[in-house]
Amino acid sequence: MNTDLQSTGLPIAAVERDTGLAKDTLRVWERRYGFPQPTRDLNGERSYPLEQVDKLRLIRRLIDQGLRPSKIIGLDVKALAGMLDEIGKPRDGGDPERSAQFAAILKFVRLHLHEDLRRTLQQLLMKLGLQRFVSEVVAPLNHVVGDAWLRGELEVPEEHLYTEQIQNILRAAISAHTTLRSGRPAVLLTTFPDEQHALGLLMVEATITPEGACCVSLGTQTPLEDIRTAASGGRFDIVAVSFSSAYPARQAIDGLRSLRSGLPEEISLWAGGAALHGAARKLPGITVFESIDALPGALDAWRRTYCATQA
Amino acid sequence: MNTDLQSTGLPIAAVERDTGLAKDTLRVWERRYGFPQPTRDLNGERSYPLEQVDKLRLIRRLIDQGLRPSKIIGLDVKALAGMLDEIGKPRDGGDPERSAQFAAILKFVRLHLHEDLRRTLQQLLMKLGLQRFVSEVVAPLNHVVGDAWLRGELEVPEEHLYTEQIQNILRAAISAHTTLRSGRPAVLLTTFPDEQHALGLLMVEATITPEGACCVSLGTQTPLEDIRTAASGGRFDIVAVSFSSAYPARQAIDGLRSLRSGLPEEISLWAGGAALHGAARKLPGITVFESIDALPGALDAWRRTYCATQA
DNA sequence: GTCAACATTTTGTCCAGGACAAAATATGAA
DNA sequence: TTCATATTTTGTCCTGGACAAAATGTTGAC
DSSP, rough: OOSSSSSSEOOOHHHHHHHOOHHHHHHHHHHHHOOSOOEEETTTTTTEEEEHHHHHHHHHHHHHHTOOHHHHTOHHHHHHHHHHHHTTTTOOOOOOHHHHHHHHHHHHHHHOOHHHEEEEEEEEEEEEHHHHHIIIHHHHHHHHHHHHTTTSSHHHHHHHHHHHHHHHHHHHHHHHHHOOOOSSEEEEEOTTTTTOOHHHHHHHHHTTTTTOOOEEEOOOOOHHHHHHHHHHHTTEEEEEOOOOOOOHHHHHHHHHHHHHSSSSSSSSSESSGGGGOOGGGGTTTSSSETTTTTTHHHHHHHHHHHHHOOO | SSSSSSOOOEEHHHHHHHHOOOOOOOOHHHHHOOOOOEOOOOOOOOEEEHHHHHHHHHHHHHTTTTHHHHTTTTOOOHHHHHHHHHHHHSSOSSOOOHHHHHHHHHHHHHHTHHHHHHHHHHHHHHHHHHHHIIIIIIHHHHHHHHHHHHHHHHHHHHHHHHHHHHHHHHHHHHHHHHTTTSSSSEEEEOOOOTTOOOHHHHHHHHHTTTOEEEEEESSOOOOHHHHHHHHHHHHHHHEEEEOOSSHHHHHHHHHHHHHHHHSSSEEEEESSSSTTTOOGGOTSSSSESTTTTTTHHHHHHHHHHHHHHOO
């Protein structure tokens, strides 16, 4: 930990934490591509200037979007930011009133106006109801915030503030729907070991709890084997797993296949999240969600298949 | 990711994730102490047998408790488990009825009886009220669960289940106390970059929100510099930081001192958590909490100092 | 045209073993 | 006791080589 809050450069371990790039990767990039090019401190250890760390962050985001290091590592910060803009664009295009609201919310996040943020979200929740709030506000807002973060327009605490507030509102709303003790289906929610994002799980829970499903969330990062035993032992009907956009698609697919084969046939496996777009056909026996809106329909379908009576 | 759910040995990266011991550390222990002694796979890469990983986990826990690698790395699993038992003992010793309740809760956690777990906690919350629930149930339960986890009596998903349920209950209860728009003091809650545990923050929030404080949580892992700017820019009166027992004491102390010096004098800095026990005198200008029970008193003291009128 | 099989390049992670500063402990003085 | 100083322990960093897995490019069959 730096003794000064102001420091001229970060040690390699801090850069690893900040950018998510492994120490080995940072060193091998330096060797291969000549970037980053940290200065050395008195002990001959790498010290990364803040601008280089910023650029590394941008590069990291672009790689998560499918670009390759060698293609982009030589570009300057402006060009990288431009590419992220391009990628962020194809979204949006909804109701202009809603868009304006999103812009306002983003402003609240940026200016740390937590009161206004909370109030605005709460009002939207009241107006729309939980399910529409999730699909029409939270989901697109995640994209807006994600894009802003991608472009470096948000700092860490802003992103945290946003996530916390959304979580608070969703959790509160979910717990207001006092679930049926033994609602069906019983759904086990969690993520794979390298996935830290819990928001997707909450969105799922918020969408299907009002439909009478009985959700139990294990939070993030549950080992595969443990998901299997928890699902089998807990009389669950469905295991639902979510993946954020940064999660490696291959790892998700392999993991899901492996989990599917280890799970009793009568337990359904549901999966969704940005990492799985277009991967449905590679995952036989698994219900892949391209959008959160598909959840209620899938729930109905499940009930028609497995239950004589509707809930 | 392993293709098989069953595998004979884990690669070094998986062991790093599982045990929290850096790859470099694993390799240097092997060189110095002869343990762990992984087999090699076809590519000559380390493959750690599960028993060795289990032992590493125990060693990790003991090191977190202040023991040193060279003293314990040669012991067998049984001896290590025994030492953890010793350390876990000095707790307990409360109301026998309450102890029985804790044992029951622990059983629910172990057996994944989420319904019973939720119901029992909810009942205790109703009976005791939020503040007493936190100090008389959540705090000691954390110890009980933490000790069980330390001894390897709980698996990952059980620990997750417990944490999730407590979080759900606390968040719901907190949001029921619709905070005064501009309650005083305004408190910014967060943790340092290497601290992932959010439960401490929620406990603080649950304890002081009913007292009329206005809490904003940034969640875990906010960079020091960002805490500073967020606090200064957001008109906060108090910054509160929590540390779990695994957090390195030195790092906490250095970080707090640094944060204190970077923060305007009129903003108070509060800190608490297992990592800080007995560290109060090393932290002048910082309010260090040995127990969650001290929070309401400190809040009163703050109000007497900084406000003419009580809230 | 799509798809599968194969060849090539790119890329991340692993390895060894040396070095060294920071943390923990032991030792001695006030 | 409490402080300052020496010694040991311990985690992290270093270099530069190696190589498998992933991504991409190519070919040929359908």
